[in-house]
Amino acid sequence: MSAKQMAFYFDQNRCMGCHACVVACKDWNDVKPGQARWRRLSDEEVGTFPDVKVFNLVMSCNHCANPACTAACPVGAIYKREEDGIVIVNRDLCQDIRACLVACPYGAPQFGDDTSEPVKQASWAVKHPMQKCTMCWDRLAEGLLPSCVASCPQRALDFGTAEAIAAKYPTAVRTVVGFPDTDKDANGNTLKSGDTVPSIFFKPKA
Amino acid sequence: MSIKEKLLDKANVTRRTFLKGASVAGATAALYGCGGGGGGKTYMEEDETVEVPKIIDATIINGSTPHNCGGRCASKYYVKDGVVKRIVTDEGTDKNALGTTANDPQRRSCVRCRSRKQWFYRNDRLLYPLKQTGNRGDVNGFVRISWEQAFNEIGTKLKSVIDTYGARSLHCIYASADSTGWSGAAVNRLFNMLGGSLPYRDDYSWPALDHVATFTEGAGYIPEGNSRGDVVNAEHVFLWSYNGLEAIWGTQSGWYLTQAREKGIPMTAIDTRVSKTAATIADELVTIAPTTDAALILGMLHHLLTTRMANLDVSFIKAHLHGFFDDPAATSYHSSVAAGTYVVPNGASLSAFVMGNVAHAENGAASIYPDTIGYNVNTSGTLTDPLAGKRAPIDGQTPKTPEWASAITGVPAAKIREMANTLLDKNCSIWNGSGFQRHSESEQAVWLLRVLSVVTKNFGAAGCSYGMQPWSWVSGPANGMGVSNPVSSTLTSILYDATEMTTTAFYANDTKNTIPVFTWLDALENGGTGQSRWNDGQIKALPVGIKCIFNFAGNVLANQSGDVNLSKSVLADRTKAELLVTCEHFMTASAMMCDYVLPGTMQMEKPGASTGWFSEEVLSVPGVLEIPGEVKSEYDICAGIASVLGIGAQYTDGKTMEDRLAAGWAAGVTAGTYDISYEEFKKNGIWKPTLPITIKYKAFREDPANNPLNTPSGKFEAYAQWMMEDYQARHYNNLDSYGTLENTGVIMDAKRPAGSTSMRFVYPIPMYIPAVEGRHADGSHPDLLGRETAGYKYTLHTWHMMYRSHSTLNSVAYLNENYKKDVNGNPAFLPETRKPANGKAVKTWEDGVYEPVWVSPVDAAKLGLSSGDRVLIENDRGKIYASVVVTQRVPEKVLYIGQGSWHSKEGSIDVGGCANSLTHARPSRICQGMTLANDCRVKITKA
Numbered sequence A: 001m002s003a004k005q006m007a008f009y010f011d012q013n014r015c016m017g018c019h020a021c022v023v024a025c026k027d028w029n030d031v032k033p034g035q036a037r038w039r040r041l042s043d044e045e046v047g048t049f050p051d052v053k054v055f056n057l058v059m060s061c062n063h064c065a066n067p068a069c070t071a072a073c074p075v076g077a078i079y080k081r082e083e084d085g086i087v088i089v090n091r092d093l094c095q096d097i098r099a100c101l102v103a104c105p106y107g108a109p110q111f112g113d114d115t116s117e118p119v120k121q122a123s124w125a126v127k128h129p130m131q132k133c134t135m136c137w138d139r140l141a142e143g144l145l146p147s148c149v150a151s152c153p154q155r156a157l158d159f160g161t162a163e164a165i166a167a168k169y170p171t172a173v174r175t176v177v178g179f180p181d182t183d184k185d186a187n188g189n190t191l192k193s194g195d196t197v198p199s200i201f202f203k204p205k206a
Numbered sequence B: 001m002s003i004k005e006k007l008l009d010k011a012n013v014t015r016r017t018f019l020k021g022a023s024v025a026g027a028t029a030a031l032y033g034c035g036g037g038g039g040g041k042t043y044m045e046e047d048e049t050v051e052v053p054k055i056i057d058a059t060i061i062n063g064s065t066p067h068n069c070g071g072r073c074a075s076k077y078y079v080k081d082g083v084v085k086r087i088v089t090d091e092g093t094d095k096n097a098l099g100t101t102a103n104d105p106q107r108r109s110c111v112r113c114r115s116r117k118q119w120f121y122r123n124d125r126l127l128y129p130l131k132q133t134g135n136r137g138d139v140n141g142f143v144r145i146s147w148e149q150a151f152n153e154i155g156t157k158l159k160s161v162i163d164t165y166g167a168r169s170l171h172c173i174y175a176s177a178d179s180t181g182w183s184g185a186a187v188n189r190l191f192n193m194l195g196g197s198l199p200y201r202d203d204y205s206w207p208a209l210d211h212v213a214t215f216t217e218g219a220g221y222i223p224e225g226n227s228r229g230d231v232v233n234a235e236h237v238f239l240w241s242y243n244g245l246e247a248i249w250g251t252q253s254g255w256y257l258t259q260a261r262e263k264g265i266p267m268t269a270i271d272t273r274v275s276k277t278a279a280t281i282a283d284e285l286v287t288i289a290p291t292t293d294a295a296l297i298l299g300m301l302h303h304l305l306t307t308r309m310a311n312l313d314v315s316f317i318k319a320h321l322h323g324f325f326d327d328p329a330a331t332s333y334h335s336s337v338a339a340g341t342y343v344v345p346n347g348a349s350l351s352a353f354v355m356g357n358v359a360h361a362e363n364g365a366a367s368i369y370p371d372t373i374g375y376n377v378n379t380s381g382t383l384t385d386p387l388a389g390k391r392a393p394i395d396g397q398t399p400k401t402p403e404w405a406s407a408i409t410g411v412p413a414a415k416i417r418e419m420a421n422t423l424l425d426k427n428c429s430i431w432n433g434s435g436f437q438r439h440s441e442s443e444q445a446v447w448l449l450r451v452l453s454v455v456t457k458n459f460g461a462a463g464c465s466y467g468m469q470p471w472s473w474v475s476g477p478a479n480g481m482g483v484s485n486p487v488s489s490t491l492t493s494i495l496y497d498a499t500e501m502t503t504t505a506f507y508a509n510d511t512k513n514t515i516p517v518f519t520w521l522d523a524l525e526n527g528g529t530g531q532s533r534w535n536d537g538q539i540k541a542l543p544v545g546i547k548c549i550f551n552f553a554g555n556v557l558a559n560q561s562g563d564v565n566l567s568k569s570v571l572a573d574r575t576k577a578e579l580l581v582t583c584e585h586f587m588t589a590s591a592m593m594c595d596y597v598l599p600g601t602m603q604m605e606k607p608g609a610s611t612g613w614f615s616e617e618v619l620s621v622p623g624v625l626e627i628p629g630e631v632k633s634e635y636d637i638c639a640g641i642a643s644v645l646g647i648g649a650q651y652t653d654g655k656t657m658e659d660r661l662a663a664g665w666a667a668g669v670t671a672g673t674y675d676i677s678y679e680e681f682k683k684n685g686i687w688k689p690t691l692p693i694t695i696k697y698k699a700f701r702e703d704p705a706n707n708p709l710n711t712p713s714g715k716f717e718a719y720a721q722w723m724m725e726d727y728q729a730r731h732y733n734n735l736d737s738y739g740t741l742e743n744t745g746v747i748m749d750a751k752r753p754a755g756s757t758s759m760r761f762v763y764p765i766p767m768y769i770p771a772v773e774g775r776h777a778d779g780s781h782p783d784l785l786g787r788e789t790a791g792y793k794y795t796l797h798t799w800h801m802m803y804r805s806h807s808t809l810n811s812v813a814y815l816n817e818n819y820k821k822d823v824n825g826n827p828a829f830l831p832e833t834r835k836p837a838n839g840k841a842v843k844t845w846e847d848g849v850y851e852p853v854w855v856s857p858v859d860a861a862k863l864g865l866s867s868g869d870r871v872l873i874e875n876d877r878g879k880i881y882a883s884v885v886v887t888q889r890v891p892e893k894v895l896y897i898g899q900g901s902w903h904s905k906e907g908s909i910d911v912g913g914c915a916n917s918l919t920h921a922r923p924s925r926i927c928q929g930m931t932l933a934n935d936c937r938v939k940i941t942k943a
């Protein structure tokens, strides 16, 4: 465990599924249009018309307390910061092995393509090294909230240390409709590295 | 074994061999002792970590990119060398105290303004003036010209049109993409200095809301309700056809409703599908067959008039609502309206109509209304209307019971009663949207909702409201561009027969010297010939048709109006319009049809200011961005044309746009409106006054006689004789020779003070009239045009989606990738690198990037469709491609597509997926408004 763990909070009741957070993330982090998206929106419809409930879920990297990605990466390109628990990929080290993509239960590791990343940076070993949410660490360093959190017109997202979030939302839970199993990889196999313990809290849709 | 396989083959690959492999693959950093693989260390050694990047060194500018969504929210731009690097929104304090004057939330923007980097910086942006050298609409016919040539040619042609046909033949067409207001102001100033132009009234969005509110509540614009914040005082909220969270009806409105809901206020949505709004904040969704809202309200009124009669406050209703009950001796609160001239004959009131052939104790007779209504359309000649001689049911003699309403609407009768009871028993606020008025009988439900709000006393008190917040709180600085239109006053005697009116004293509207905004195409096609495609009295009276259109910052010509293919065929005819000029950012479908396409500045490339809907703030739009290519502001463009015509100096008055705004702001400071200087305003990017919580119509509710409304009766009008008279004054022959009223009833008007027994096409009360291409829940829709047998078994229903505002932003890749699809159903967009060949124009759209269409799982199964399939949606007006989204959020038989995608034809098919390639151009019955965007039958096949 890191000394401190930053975490997200998501109120599934408030989210209308508008993609403002998705685009705010792309804009801030200069992720060009294309398949890579650090924050993603999914929805699940339960019931049949007209008695249907829509469960929206936006997810980025959950900066897990026990990250499956770092455990899976054979070149050690992904690491977890001691001071705040943020999981960071060193893109220079990435070899495009994509073991993280298989290991991560949440689809957080992202890979660009030639449209979104036309120019390979000199320091990169591969054309499209893994990229993902940084919790907007550059904004955090300046005392700003993550771009996604500050963008939500519905105030569905919040952010803080895991302790602060748990204290602020005492009834928060650790999973919600649409959220994957925290101990299974992308193929549904149980992770050898153990439960990821994602740094996200929820208010489930009533 | 590939390197990847080797690397993954952890059992056999040692760390050492990996390191070799890594350097072979070109890894530059030193690697040692890292975590991963064996699940060992999690933290990397110091020199393997990445530095937190510094936020780029840029100037932060507060501003906005206001266009015609209701938000007009705040943005902050990280600008470096005149280029936007990053966009964030209001990051000030989020002070939420809804319902109090302390409420001051962040004006957080939606996805549309977050996506603007992909709008500002696209290589397919228009960068220099283009001239069409071929036939209109030919993408290959455009050639690059200089501004000098553009000004000279446009100026010369403009002068020749004015000399030949008069200023009446000019039209500054409805355009809404530039909410700084410069585009419209620039053209109108030019035209008005040259003698004026043919003016329009109302707008494309809310024509029925505008028209009906004008006549039935004396409002200047739309139905007016309490401040948004007052919603916290309601005991129940009805969201009627309201998708304000997605469309953004006023910045933060969704957030306000969310807070109200979290306080425990129940919310009922009445909609045809599960919209984003309904899915997010409605506790209950009442689904209704499209275009049948009026029947639902009539069923509620019947329940109130029968089962709940003992609980109705009859004297209150009579004091506040004219003509809900028969009132042959009605007197007005206004002494100027002579006794006996504005009365409600026995059996003619709305409640009599609701009761049908059943007597009601408050009324003098049972309903005088017939069972059918006709269409006031051309019955002979080349423009003969297929509706000629057809009659729709209005069930004048039938009691409009909840069961009657249920059969039409599909809403269970018990639910209709329950909603009526809630409205009567609780303090309710009704927030309306406008989809329920997008059909051929648009006026009726809008009107009935106001009636319902008065009968149930849901207006004029805390928590009791129907309509939208008044707009007059704050306004942006005047730009001093106004010059009155000299043509207007010359039109009154031509377009209006005031002798039809009992009184003209209460106008808050301008029907007398304008054409309905939607009828420009008719004025272009038929103006000056004495004919009208739609038998519109005012179009027939026009002495000359439209000969020149300036389309600045709009896409109405060939995208946002009904029946695009019809529009294009009329626009293509150079004997009709002799000069078509568009000023745009991109090659839209409308630009494509023009003779000259001029590149205009975007918001933030020119100075401006804007207010959002329900204006709680004024936003600054500083012109700080570098202007690309040869792009010019609309102001400079019109000044350039004015110079050619010798009025350049008068046009600008020697002032820049910035000068004008600064002067307007200073005047506002002097007048006590603004309490900060222009410089402070620009620095803050926003001006936010403290706003009171308005309870609209409070004085009228409490003392109507001394605070009458601006209507002839002085009350809300369930019986609006003057709205019917206004229709007649617009040169419509309203007497339907088909037959007479029932029960020897009469209807009076100024010309027939003793009353006439004739049936009419427009009555003084609201009714339920089936939409021309509508459908009923029980299959009883009359289908007068035989759409069902022609194979058009599906209703096409449009909505205002999250990822555009009307047609603005349709090509923004950050938005497109979230909803548009390729032929295989994968996310698709036009890359920002797409660009025209040198000196040429780009096509409006490319095949392969499709608009989504929502289909119910039941229909999808029947049609053999899955999500991601490409489909052809078609009718006798056009064909479009779209990409299927199978969803439980929509009912069977109705297909949902966002309005505003860009029409672009490959062969006979619009690959851009513009809904208006399929919709009708028929104006609605009374106000002649809008496209029939929810009144459209189609067929759908896999393609």
Ligand code: SF4
Pocket: A014, A015, A016, A017, A018, A019, A020, A021, A022, A041, A056, A058, A151, A152, A153, A154, A155, A156, A157
């Ligand atoms: S911005 Fe907010 S409401 Fe919109 S998708 Fe993201 S979390 Fe949901």
Ligand code: SF4
Pocket: A060, A061, A062, A063, A064, A066, A067, A068, A069, A070, A087, A103, A104, A105, A106, A107, A108, A109, A132, A196, A198
């Ligand atoms: S969410 Fe996925 S990528 Fe992020 S830390 Fe957890 S396992 Fe790694």
Ligand code: SF4
Pocket: A024, A025, A026, A028, A029, A038, A039, A060, A061, A132, A133, A134, A135, A136, A146, A147, A148, A149
């Ligand atoms: S925290 Fe920043 S990087 Fe992560 S999803 Fe949100 S906006 Fe994107």
